[in-house]
Amino acid sequence: MAGVPSIDHDPASYDRPAVTVDLVLMSIVDRAPVVLLMRRPIEPDLGKWALPGGFVRIDESLDDAARRILRDKAHMADAYIEQLYTFGDLDRDPRARVITVTYFALLPPDRFGDALKSSPDLTLAEIIVPWADETGGPVEVTDDSGPVALAFDHAAILGLAMLRLRGKLNYSTIGFALLPETFTLRALQDVHEAILGATLNKPAFRRRMLEKGWIEPTGIRETGASFRPAELYRLRTDF
Structure with a gap:
């Protein structure tokens, strides 16, 4: 043309x-x-x-x-x-x-x-x-x-x-790839702080994680802890 x-x-x-x-x-x-x-x-x-x-x-x-x-x-x-x-x-x-x-x-x-x-x-x-x-x-x-x-x-x-x-x-479960199948809330916060390079408020972080509905308690507590053993959580299977 x-x-x-x-x-x-x-x-x-x-x-x-x-x-x-x-x-x-x-x-x-x-x-x-x-x-x-x-x-x-x-x-x-x-x-x-x-x-x-x-x-x-x-x-x-x-x-x-x-x-x-x-x-x-x-x-x-x-x-x-x-x-x-x-x-x-x-x-x-x-x-x-x-x-x-x-x-x-x-x-x-x-x-x-x-x-x-x-x-x-x-x-x-x-x-x-x-x-x-x-x-x-x-x-x-x-x-x-x-x-x-x-x-x-x-x-x-x-x-x-x-x-x-x-x-x-903050909007995906990507951080859970760095954790074992069961984990404490302390370990989950450690992962977030390492990635973000910042110290997070402990009560606020735990409240936010629980409110997201991503994790559920296992009813089992960690072993080998020096003080009161922390409860273990896991990523919900429907995520």
């Missing part, structure tokens, strides 16, 4: 960016948020810590790539992971134009035991959030030796993961 610009639908006429998958696998240890990192064995950023990740193969879906990386690089047999966000800044990888799709999971700390034992190039590092508002931004990461320099834009990826997690904590 006259006056209508032609549109080239031939894929070969376009540049082809590479696609990777990165995994944000988080937990709570000693009342602090932590993330699983792997030491990079190659350039760029040789020796730096990074989120477990890798390139998507031409014959696999994004979900299949995420499960492969979970198995081969994070050394975890299975976990419920879901897409978090896609990062595509032009200069995020000096090798080429690389777009990464990040997957996210919250896991109890005992789920990382076998992975950490299987590879000296894996570590759980503490996440330090330097911002308190809703705008977010990159976070800092530290381990027993001090601050950890992250590869690529992984500090920004972790920052978005923390921002999303804080945002979802």
Whole structure:
């Protein structure tokens, strides 16, 4: 048709960016948020810590790539992971134009035991959030030796993961993924305080959790407590 610009639908006429998958696998240890990192064995950023990740193969879906990386690089047999966000800044990888799709999971700390034992190039590092508002931004990461320099834009990826997690904590049951099947209200508050980076009023927090209707008492009390054992709760099965 006259006056209508032609549109080239031939894929070969376009540049082809590479696609990777990165995994944000988080937990709570000693009342602090932590993330699983792997030491990079190659350039760029040789020796730096990074989120477990890798390139998507031409014959696999994004979900299949995420499960492969979970198995081969994070050394975890299975976990419920879901897409978090896609990062595509032009200069995020000096090798080429690389777009990464990040997957996210919250896991109890005992789920990382076998992975950490299987590879000296894996570590759980503490996440330090330097911002308190809703705008977010990159976070800092530290381990027993001090601050950890992250590869690529992984500090920004972790920052978005923390921002999303804080945002979802009040209206979803996402935080319960960090708890065993039965837990005390004290343990539940510890999880919320670790994620939010703030101390919460104990009576107000417990009242709010009970009013939400998410949890129910088990009628069982914890064992091994020094003082009066606290009652154990569980997430309701209809949530």
